Every structure is written in C-alpha cells, then in structure tokens.
Amino acid sequence: xxxxxxYLPWWGGALGLAxxxxxxxxxxxxxxxxxxxxxxxxxxxxxxxxxxxxxxFSNSSEQELTALLEAATQNAMQASAKALSIxxxxxxxxxxxxxxxxxxxxxxxxILFVLGILLGGLLDFWLSSPTLLALSxxxxxxxLKPILACIAGGLLVGFGTRLGGGCTxxxxxxxxxxxxxxxxxxxxxxxxxxxxxxFALHYFYPN
Amino acid sequence: MKSTQIQAPxxxxxxxxxxxxxxxxxFHDANEIKKMFLLQDLRMLFAFMGGTGLILVYFFGxxxxxxxxxKRKVTAPLAIGSLLFGIGWALAKACPAASLTQIGHxxxxxxxxxxxxxxxxGLFRFLNRKYFRIETQSCNI
Numbered sequence: 001x002x003x004x005x006x007y008l009p010w011w012g013g014a015l016g017l018a019x020x021x022x023x024x025x026x027x028x029x030x031x032x033x034x035x036x037x038x039x040x041x042x043x044x045x046x047x048x049x050x051x052x053x054x055x056x057f058s059n060s061s062e063q064e065l066t067a068l069l070e071a072a073t074q075n076a077m078q079a080s081a082k083a084l085s086i087x088x089x090x091x092x093x094x095x096x097x098x099x100x101x102x103x104x105x106x107x108x109x110x111i112l113f114v115l116g117i118l119l120g121g122l123l124d125f126w127l128s129s130p131t132l133l134a135l136s137x138x139x140x141x142x143x144l145k146p147i148l149a150c151i152a153g154g155l156l157v158g159f160g161t162r163l164g165g166g167c168t169x170x171x172x173x174x175x176x177x178x179x180x181x182x183x184x185x186x187x188x189x190x191x192x193x194x195x196x197x198x199f200a201l202h203y204f205y206p207n
Numbered sequence: 208m209k210s211t212q213i214q215a216p217x218x219x220x221x222x223x224x225x226x227x228x229x230x231x232x233x234f235h236d237a238n239e240i241k242k243m244f245l246l247q248d249l250r251m252l253f254a255f256m257g258g259t260g261l262i263l264v265y266f267f268g269x270x271x272x273x274x275x276x277x278k279r280k281v282t283a284p285l286a287i288g289s290l291l292f293g294i295g296w297a298l299a300k301a302c303p304a305a306s307l308t309q310i311g312h313x314x315x316x317x318x319x320x321x322x323x324x325x326x327x328x329g330l331f332r333f334l335n336r337k338y339f340r341i342e343t344q345s346c347n348i
Contacts, residue, residue, distance in 0.1 A: 002212060005295075007231065007232060007233040007239065007250070008231050008232055008234075009246050009250065009255060009256060009283070010234075010249075010250045010253035010254045011239060011253075011254075012231075012239070012254075012297055013232035013250070013251065013253075013255075013257070013258065014229075014253070014256075014257025014260070014261060015257075015258075015259075015261070015305050016228040016230070016231060016232060016255045016258070017254065017255065017259075018230070018257075018258045018259075018261035018262050018265070019224075019228075019260030020221060020224045020225050020228050021258065021262050021265075022261070022262060022265045022324025023221060023224070024217075024221040025265075027217050027221075027339075028214055028218070028221070029219050030254045032221075034302075034304040035303050035324075035328070038303055038324060038325065038328060039328050041327055042328060042329060043332070048220070051211055054236055055210070055211055057330045061267045065240075067317075076252065081296070083253050087328035089228070101211075101212075101259070102211045102263050105214065105215050107216050109211065109215045109217075109218040110218070110221060111212045111217070112215055112216070112218040112219040113218040113221070113222040114212070114222065114325075115219065115222060115305060116218065116219045116220065116221065116222015116226060117222045117223070117225050117226035117304055117308060117311070118222075118225075118226065118292060118308075118310055118311045119222070119223050119226060119308040119311065120222065120223040120224065120225060120227040120228075120229070120230065120305065120308065120311060121226045121227075121228015121229070121230050121235065121309065121310065121311020121312050122226075122311040122312070122338040123226070123227060123311075124227055124230035124308075124311070124312070125230075125312045125313065126233065128245070131332075133218075134304075136287075141251065143279075143340060146320060147316070149298045149300075150298075150299050150301075150316045150319040150320045150323060151319060151320075151323045152298050152299075152323075153294075153295045153296065153297070153298030153299025153300070153301075153320065153323070154295065154299050154301075154306070154320040154321065154322065155295070155304065155323045155324075155325020155326055155327040155330070156291050156292065156294050156295025156298065156318065156327065157292055157295035157296060157299060157301075157303060157320075157323075157324050157327060158237035158295075158303075158323065158324035158325060158326060158327020158328040158329075158330070158331065159288075159290065159291055159295075159328070159330055159331045160287075160288045160291030160292030160295055160327075161288065161292050161303065161324075162284075162288070162289070162292070162327075162328050162331045162332065163282065163284050163285075163287060163288030163291065164285050164287070164288020164291070165279075165285055165288065165294055166279065166302070167256055167292065167302055167304075168255070168284075168302045168303075169304060171289070172228065172255065172285070173258060174258055175257075175261070175263055175279070176259045176262075176263070176335070177229040177259050177262030177263050177266055178262075178263075178266050179263065179266065179267065179280045180338070181222045181278075181279075181281065182278075182279035182280060182281045182285055183279060185281055185285070185286070185289075186286070186289040187289075189286060189289035189293060190289040190290070190293035190296065191288055191293065192293065192295070193289070193292075193293025193294055194244050194293040194296045194297040195244045195245075195297075196293075197243075197244075197248065197293065197297035197298065198241065198244035198245055198293045198297045199245065201298075202225040202245060206243040
C-alpha cells in the first residue's frame with residue numbers, strides 16, 4: 001500500500017515520472033512540454049492551425065501530397081502556360097483525408113491536459129485529507145512576501161521557459177531523456193540558477 | 208502521431224496521472240522545493256534524475272525505431288531563458304505543471320503563479336514578434 005501521508009521515496013518518484021512520460025509518449029506518439037502546452041492554450045488560432053496541418057500531412061499519402069504539389073505548381077505557372085499555349089491542368093481538390101476538426105481536437109487536447117493535472121492535484125488532496133477543498137492563502141515557505149514572489153516568479157517562469165524553449169518536462173524529462181545536449185545544458189542551467197537564487201534569498205531573508 | 212480524436216482523452220488521462228505523480232513526489236509543495244534548492248533534501252532531485260534516466264533507457268533502448276527529433280542547438284536564448292526560468296522557479300517555488308497541481312490542492316498562490324506565467328508567456332511572445340525575433344526552436348505541434 002502506498003502511504004498517502006508521506007511523500008514518495010526518490011525511486012518511487014523516479015518510477016512515477018518515468019511512467020507518465022513514457023506512457024504519454026508511447027500512447028500519444030509525441031513528448032509533452034508543459035510550458036509549451038500553456039503557450040498553446042493562450043494562442044488557440046495558431047494551435048488549431050498547427051494541429052490541422054499536422055493531421056493533414058499525417059493522413060495524406062505520398063501520392064496525394066505529390067499530386068497536390070503538382071497542381072499548385074501548375075496553378076502558379078498558369079501565366080507561363082498561357083503564354084506558351086499549354087493547357088493548364090485543373091487544380092486537384094484537397095484530399096478527402098482533410099480532417100477539418102483535427103484543429104479543434106488538437107486544441108482540446110491541450111485544455112484536457114491542463115485540466116487533467118488540476119484534477120490529479122485535486123484527487124491527491126481528497127485522498128490525503130477527506131475534507132471538502134477549501135481555498136487557502138499563499139503556501140508557506142516563501143522568504144519574500146508570498147504574493148509578490150509568486151507574481152515575479154511566475155512572470156520569469158513564463159518568459160524564461162518560452163525564451164529557453166522548455167521547462168522541467170520539456171527540457172528536463174524529455175530533452176535529457178532523448179539525449180539532447182542542449183536540453184541537458186538548459187536543465188543544468190535552470191537547476192543551478194534556482195539553487196543559487198534560493199541560497200541568495202535564504203541569506204537575505206532567512207526564514 | 209495518432210489521430211487527434213484519440214489524443215484528447217489520452218491527454219486527460221495522462222494529465223491526471225501527472226498531477227497525481229507531482230503531488231505524491233511533492234513538487235508542488237513550496238517547503239519541499241525550498242529544501243531541494245537549499246540542498247538540504249535531495250530526494251526530489253534524485254527522483255527527477257532517476258526518472259530522466261529511465262526515460263533515456265526508453266528512448267535509446269526500446270524506441271530505437273522512433274524518429275528522434277532534430278538536434279537542438281545551444282543558443283543564447285536557450286541559456287538566458289533557462290537562467291530566467293531558474294530564478295522564477297526559485298521565487299515562485301513552482302514550475303508550470305506544479306502551479307496547476309497547487310491549484311488542485313486549493314492554493315491561491317498557485318493560481319497567482321499560473322496567471323503570472325500566462326502573462327510572462329504573452330509578454331515574451333509580444334516582445335518576440337515585435338522586437339527580438341528570436342527562433343526558439345520549439346515547434347507548435
């Protein structure tokens with residue numbers, strides 16, 4: 001029985017993280033990077049387009065794509081064709097594999113992922129202390145005024161993860177897991193910076 | 208990649224799994240994060256490293272036939288972004304996924320952190336589109 005009142009030992013945590021990452025990658029077919037997920041949620045149009053394009057390319061065969069490319073090229077060269085008195089070909093219709101709803105499903109997936117994590121936390125809360133969830137003020141352990149720390153920290157996290165191209169899941173779990181040297185470097189950088197910052201905070205605000 | 212319709216419930220399932228895992232490890236707990244970053248209790252750090260190690264085994268041992276993505280380049284934005292993220296993580300005591308887990312546990316601070324993260328992302332995108340024009344090497348699939 002997993003004791004629900006104490007945190008997992010390090011190897012339990014390792015197994016847990018690996019199971020989720022591997023399970024996700026194996027069943028969905030791609031890695032996840034949570035800062036990327038958050039970005040996709042606030043830019044729905046872009047996410048929908050990308051998901052649609054991705055589904056379109058995945059679902060179209062080599063021949064369909066070649067035919068489309070040919071037709072597009074011929075269309076673009078219609079003026080030249082006319083000048084040379086060559087009959088331009090009629091443009092090929094989009095392949096019937098074009099899944100217009102793929103974009104919406106792609107966006108919904110991001111929302112569901114975020115919702116899932118929230119539910120996971122909620123579930124853990126209920127399993128740990130079977131009481132109704134009550135909103136509590138800022139969690140303790142902050143050396144600075146909690147609210148300011150959260151705002152400043154959150155801004156830096158949001159800005160930094162997108163500038164750097166990933167967070168603990170994107171760079172840390174998957175980037176390092178795939179052997180990307182850039183991700184290993186990024187992970188070392190953000191971990192060491194976090195440690196250094198915490199030491200500095202602790203020195204100036206020891207509590 | 209599997210069809211987008213199948214992906215949706217999978218995302219929900221794995222999201223719940225991730226939230227539970229983060230909670231059981233303690234990545235959402237500000238006190239635990241503080242202990243980790245003060246190098247007083249390396250349990251969570253070892254969990255993170257161990258997890259990454261297992262994932263390495265998966266990618267190189269079992270998933271050889273899967274196409275590994277392009278080599279990511281080490282660039283200045285990568286380094287600077289990671290530095291900023293590290294500072295932010297130390298301040299807010301939560302990384303993006305952890306802040307959501309905190310909200311699931313009923314913490315106000317998690318909500319404030321998450322809102323600030325969204326603002327930070329928006330700020331970066333705005334500045335990047337207008338001024339920086341940096342290629343961040345993360346595709347939007």
